[in-house]
Amino acid sequence: MSAILQVQNLVKNYGDFKAVKGVSFSIEEGEIFSLLGPNGAGKTTTISILSTLYMPTSGDTTIGGHSITKDPMGVRGIIGVVPQDLALYEDLTARENLIFWGQMYNLSGKSLTTRVDEVLEQIGLTDKAKDRVKTYSGGMKRRVNIGVGLLHKPRLLFMDEPTVGIDPQSRRAILDTVKDLNNQGMTLLYTTHYMEEAEELSHRVGIIDHGEMIAIGTQKELTQQVGEAETLILHIGENDDSEALAKTLKDIQGVQQATAVDHEVSVVCDEAEDVLAAVVTKANDRGIKIRSIDIREPNLEAVFLHLTGRALRD
């Protein structure tokens, strides 16, 4: 396998603000690489630079042998981009959108219409192709947004949080599409802040936080960093103070980390069975009722918690 994309020391400043602070990684031909990070981590900024929309403040990247700074036009023919926010003409139909964007990717004539039909089939919108996009549900719009990125069969597809804010069914469909595309040989760079998506899809994951790549590798390699640790997820009542509970739980012997997110407290520990009793007692002492407890094997959430002391979704 060879690298289709090679990022070297990418830096992006917005004025004084450092959004990306020297990120390096590479993506092998044929893999799904996920960029996992919380809101504001710098995922969209990174993708915008890699797709030649912004110039990096410093550093460079080669994609299929073309430099994003020296030969952006060469890069654009190889990549497809599915932006985080919908980028469609709402007053055009799905079909008209696909035709127009296909033309912008230098498709024309018969090959354009055939390809548009294929893509409509792929995103499951053949029946609705003649309706204006503005009449679509959020999930359908997302699918058109993805379809536009597929028209010219890019070797490398960037997908920036394509499942944000949609129903579970559409989300499922999108994740399946991503796997299909990869099975057909497309390389993907997928960004998300959902740990489960990164776990399900990716061959390798880069964890990004505050503009820095804090960990990179296969899931196995990453979870090994937390050792054999397990995570307890405590679901508590709406009126209970999860922050305060998390704080007291950290004092328990064998607990590595405890973090509060909404009405959940995540507890990273060496061995779940050893700390369970102590956790329940502490909660009872504070008058907090635990509604249910999940025990999870080491996962990416735990890795993030371990590395940053924070939960992914905060």
Next chain:
Amino acid sequence: MLKTFLIGIKDVRLAFRDRAALILMLAAPFVLTIGLGLVTGRFSSNTSSGISDIPVIIVNLDNDQLGNALADVFNSTDLADLLEPTTGSDSEAARKSIDEDKAAAVVIIPEGFTISIIPQQSDFANGNVVAADPVKIEVYANPSRSTGAGIVKAIVDEFLNRVEEGRISDTTSIEQLMFSGRITPQQALAAGSAASLDNQTASPASTLAVKINSSTANGDAVKFDALAYIAPAMALMFLMYTVSYGGRSILAERAQGTLPRLLVSPTNTAQILGGKVFGIFLTGTAQMLILIGASSLFFQLKWGDPLGVIVLVLAAVFGATGWGMVITAIARTSAQVANIGMSITLIFGIMGGSFINLEQMPSFVQMFSKITPNAWALDGFTTLGLGGTLTDLSAPILALVSMGSILFLVSVALFGKKNLVQK
């Protein structure tokens, strides 16, 4: 080049699918045309005209048959609505009142005018039918009232043509040179178009001597229709809306993410911006042509020489597109473009003569109107409506094309300092 075209077509399609835009592009000018047409009585009688009561001073120093006949033409009841003639005896005093903007034109019929044209009986006897060089009638025009002055000049021309016809057909009978009823206001107006153009290109306040063999008059009776002023005036006013709408779409595409998406496709910035400009131009042209078609169809309005109309539409849309680009380059958000665009639509509409004929406006408004595409194009459409052709349109077309070119350069300079990518 192809992509530029495709982006432009896409924008036309979007504009014509936007209901709010359609109302302002097509419905508003159409309804206003009907409304103003009703006010001017266009639909109740067919003799009305947009121009009336042109103040003109007749100085008849000839006091012979032909001079009196011309004076009678100016005082005839047929022309009573169109003209407001006064009689003067002192040509210098009359010229002075033009300089003071008290009248549109002075007609000075010099002494010996009749004699110079109609041969005396004794000449006939000698077989000397062709008279010596005729004495010239002078029309002293007010440059700031070019339409009115043009009409006066046209009436004189028309009169002289009839005199000439009489001379050529060897008719010396005075009766046949009495023209009551032979020149109608419509004919005068028709002739006035070409004449008013001549006045514009002449240096201001120059004295225009009308020669006897003047042939500028157009013999066809073209009815001057109030709508021939109102319809283009309204169309041009809302053309300004359309160009600002188009400008707005550049910033809207940035906000809705389609501009960044275009920028990461294998399409370069020049193709994208070119396409946007082309889209504005196409939308404006389509709007104008639809309005022209609709008024021809529903009101039987004659816009005049088709070639002239098309070239003038293209020039007007080009000039207006320049304004659309400048507005876009200045504004930060599409909402700002919308606000500036609306103001400019109204200001240019009023100052460019869409509601009140510019000749009735103070001189500073007339000065200001020169920066509006409205005034120039309206001038051109009036010329065409009065029977002029493409060849009479050099001034407005040149002005509109220069306007567009200059504004494009300005907008490119302004855009250069602006980041198209980031919000």
